[in-house]
Amino acid sequence: MATSRFIKDSGLTARMTLTMFLLGALFVGLVVLVMSYVRSPGGAVVVAVVAIGLAFWQWWSSDTVAMRAMRAREVTPEEAPELHGMIDRLCALADMPKPRVGVSDLAVPNAFATGRSPDRAVVCVTTGILHTLDAEELEAVLAHELSHVAHRDVLVMTVASSAGIAAGLLMRFAQFGGMGRSRNSSSLPVVLVAVVVSLVVYAVSFLLLRLLSRYRELSADRAGAYLTLKPAALASALQKISGEAAVTPQRDLRAGSAASALCIVPALSGGLSGLAATHPPLQQRLEQLARIQAELGRPTG
Numbered sequence: 001m002a003t004s005r006f007i008k009d010s011g012l013t014a015r016m017t018l019t020m021f022l023l024g025a026l027f028v029g030l031v032v033l034v035m036s037y038v039r040s041p042g043g044a045v046v047v048a049v050v051a052i053g054l055a056f057w058q059w060w061s062s063d064t065v066a067m068r069a070m071r072a073r074e075v076t077p078e079e080a081p082e083l084h085g086m087i088d089r090l091c092a093l094a095d096m097p098k099p100r101v102g103v104s105d106l107a108v109p110n111a112f113a114t115g116r117s118p119d120r121a122v123v124c125v126t127t128g129i130l131h132t133l134d135a136e137e138l139e140a141v142l143a144h145e146l147s148h149v150a151h152r153d154v155l156v157m158t159v160a161s162s163a164g165i166a167a168g169l170l171m172r173f174a175q176f177g178g179m180g181r182s183r184n185s186s187s188l189p190v191v192l193v194a195v196v197v198s199l200v201v202y203a204v205s206f207l208l209l210r211l212l213s214r215y216r217e218l219s220a221d222r223a224g225a226y227l228t229l230k231p232a233a234l235a236s237a238l239q240k241i242s243g244e245a246a247v248t249p250q251r252d253l254r255a256g257s258a259a260s261a262l263c264i265v266p267a268l269s270g271g272l273s274g275l276a277a278t279h280p281p282l283q284q285r286l287e288q289l290a291r292i293q294a295e296l297g298r299p300t301g
Contacts, residue, residue, distance in 0.1 A: 003097045006150050009219055009225040016219070020160055023205060027051075027163035051166035059158040061114040063100075063122045066262055070112070072104035072124045083130075086139050087123060087146070092155060094227055095141075096150050099123050108242045109133070111161050112262035113145035114154050119150040132244050133237050140234035141225035141241075143263055147290065151223070153216050160212055164205035167198045207275055210278045214280045221285055229296060231289040238289075239267045242282050 014225030058065075068075075077084040084101055091098045097114065102124035109129035123145045125138075133141065148154070225231035242265055261278040 006223040016215045023163050023208050051113045054165050055162045059116050066114040070104040071103040075103050109244045110263040111141050113148045136233040137237035141237050143227045144220045147220040147223035167202035213278045217279050223293045231292040235286050235289040242271050
């Protein structure tokens with residue numbers, strides 16, 4: 001198993017499972033509601049099929065899309081021997097297949113992992129992070145990203161996004177359907193109900209997805225820290241990355257924000273926060289790593 005040597009967190013796993021269940025219930029409830037309210041249930045089936053199709057395409061092409069968005073290129077062991085060497089050691093330690101390795105020519109220090117499966121994954125770092133972190137800190141960041149690969153987080157987040165995609169499609173279909181039946185006054189309540197339900201489902205799905213994303217980052221921090229046994233190195237890396245982002249030109253930050261949700265730290269620190277944030281607060285991440293450091297430093301026996 002690719003995940004056999006990454007430590008599991010039953011509490012975080014339970015919370016992520018509950019969040020996934022709620023998102024799935026939203027998707028099913030939306031489809032059932034449309035089928036029961038609209039005279040032609042075929043519309044709900046079309047919404048469900050198209051939503052699943054779009055989610056599948058996002059999952060299938062996730063590595064290509066993310067690499068293009070971050071202006072990244074795949075590098076060989078000859079081009080980046082130290083980077084490949086670190087990933088080789090971590091993959092052996094984690095007992096997982098080695099992903100492809102990419103480098104993005106961006107000044108903003110960051111890293112991300114994506115791909116539809118561990119065999120099709122890519123771990124990418126920016127040139128900014130290579131210049132910012134020392135070897136131990138970079139290794140800690142790579143362990144975090146490899147945890148995302150091993151736990152198939154891209155698949156998890158893609159499946160979880162289906163409810164929001166379906167809600168957006170339903171709203172569009174309702175608007176176009178309403179325009180086509182504008183002379184029929186009885187169609188107005190159907191359109192209004194569809195739009196209102198879609199907005200509510202989309203809003204709830206948006207917040208649940210952000211919650212799941214924050215859990216995902218905390219879990220990867222924890223798994224990576226236990227894999228390397230150097231939580232302090234990851235804490236130092238997170239602080240350096242966040243500090244450098246504050247002085248990085250806005251031009252580079254905007255370029256790096258294309259795949260911000262995938263990155264170890266969001267590119268634009270002044271963006272969404274609180275319930276709408278894709279990443280947990282830096283302080284929360286540092287506190288978790290400090291607890292792990294204290295636990296690892298405790299004498300045994």
